[in-house]
Amino acid sequence: MLAGGFGGARMAHGFVLLGDRVELAVIGNTADDLELHGLSISPDLDTVMYTLAGLANADTGWGVRDETWSAAQMLARYGAPTWFRLGDRDIATHIVRTQRLRAGERLTDVTARMARDLGVAARLLPMSDDPVRTKVRTDQGWLDFQDYFVRRGQADDVLEVSFDGIDRARPTPEVLQAIAAAELIVIAPSNPFVSVAPILAVPGLLPALQQAGARTVAVSPIVDGAALRGPAAAMLRSLEGRESTSLAIAAHYQGQYPGLIDALMIDSLDRAQAAQIGALGMAAVVGDTLIAREPDRQRLAEEILTSARSSWSPAR
């Protein structure tokens, strides 16, 4: 699975809930990573990790459940920036990550060990051990991703996206191995522009996917015209001039990565778009993609597996 944070974590959770029948490797977006208070923070990896560990904070959609906020209060007293909220449990993750990265460990190894320590059964793989940082151009100029996303609350129209460092980034051996060994590639219902795109932009990663024998299914992050969370709908408009529909998601993927995606899983609310999606050259699979609740996550994962066993074709 290629995954961002929120939607990726929930979708990944669905497959984990299927137990031993699935061997899941999640290739996580690290272009949202940031350094704050001298700490190395990987928001998307952590959201997946916490969710798969059963530690996700359902109230916030990020961070750890049963969280406390004492350190943040103290950081504020010291005049440290507080716009990126860090809970106390979450801070421990960043402390451990930072210490191990500074000691020379790869993010891949640091992440694997932390995920294991939290009891995560799936493999959680950073897309790269090399730093990549998403920037977005707005009418305020170029902004760091988390500045746009958290500090400014996604209030600006995004006119352009770039991934600083992407040219020098390499996919890890673990990522390439997971892709080569995969029986199914799932692109999570994550933001195509700032969660999935940076993963696919890592040099060599897209060719690896294209050469892999596995079928690829994307799950649409748009349901009934809206993104479940975050700026995907707004970005479809501001970056590509599209409506915020699952059809637009299909058109985006087919336009950017021709032939990559065999099928798009769309919500039953969007079933009327299935024929047009099919006409773009990928199967449209209709299901229930609202996966806030755990049973719904598991059910959707099951539906994806069932569907993948059939022969996807545009005419389906």
Place this chain on the structure above:
Amino acid sequence: MLAGGFGGARMAHGFVLLGDRVELAVIGNTADDLELHGLSISPDLDTVMYTLAGLANADTGWGVRDETWSAAQMLARYGAPTWFRLGDRDIATHIVRTQRLRAGERLTDVTARMARDLGVAARLLPMSDDPVRTKVRTDQGWLDFQDYFVRRGQADDVLEVSFDGIDRARPTPEVLQAIAAAELIVIAPSNPFVSVAPILAVPGLLPALQQAGARTVAVSPIVDGAALRGPAAAMLRSLEGRESTSLAIAAHYQGQYPGLIDALMIDSLDRAQAAQIGALGMAAVVGDTLIAREPDRQRLAEEILTSARSSWSPAR
């Protein structure tokens, strides 16, 4: 004031409680400092800072009041060492300190800014910006100070003390200026061997004290034969073969730093030792040195000031 953590913090607090009548500079021991989880921790400076900020944790004698322990629980899940307990608020201090030190700021400046942000009126000065680390020799061999002090609970007899890095350490300009400007030097009721000795061992610091015009008063950390906290009593025995008495404290200081101390403030419970202390060549000033409560801290500070205005002499 030269100060370690626990006793130094309480004594310093007494002077702060005297308000504008006193301009206090605390020269703090940094030889207890440690690096843990990649964080730079200065336990003695922090105990003084939190105490003077009114944030001290009275239950523990260290750390911050109203503390939570979420990060520590998470650190434990990651397999990080947990013998040195770090509360969530306290961790924020270490995060900020570490970030600023890594950015190249001096510990002196980092400490001054944090203390100011917490509302500390006194100047809090690390004895040096250069790293010094106390090691103690036991029958287990040489141990890091916090390993002996916290992890092993001061259970080992200390046979020797050394201060790694002391030869290359320099007192800061701020420390030398504070000493030169002082009207009174107070050596806090801190452990003479591992709190006061490292300060006095910083090359150039003892000569600066000796050349300063100010009178010097030490407050005995021993009351009625016992140390209020920590291993001072045990160290008097194991390092110098002395009884654990205020007289032994006087003999220690006079033996190690002849002529440095003009007066030793001892508790009224130890008044019988006054004549013998006087015979060692310093005044013995009798007072009430138990300063757990704030009014007692203020009263002792007042007594020290009153006493310092008189002419101390051994015959007094």
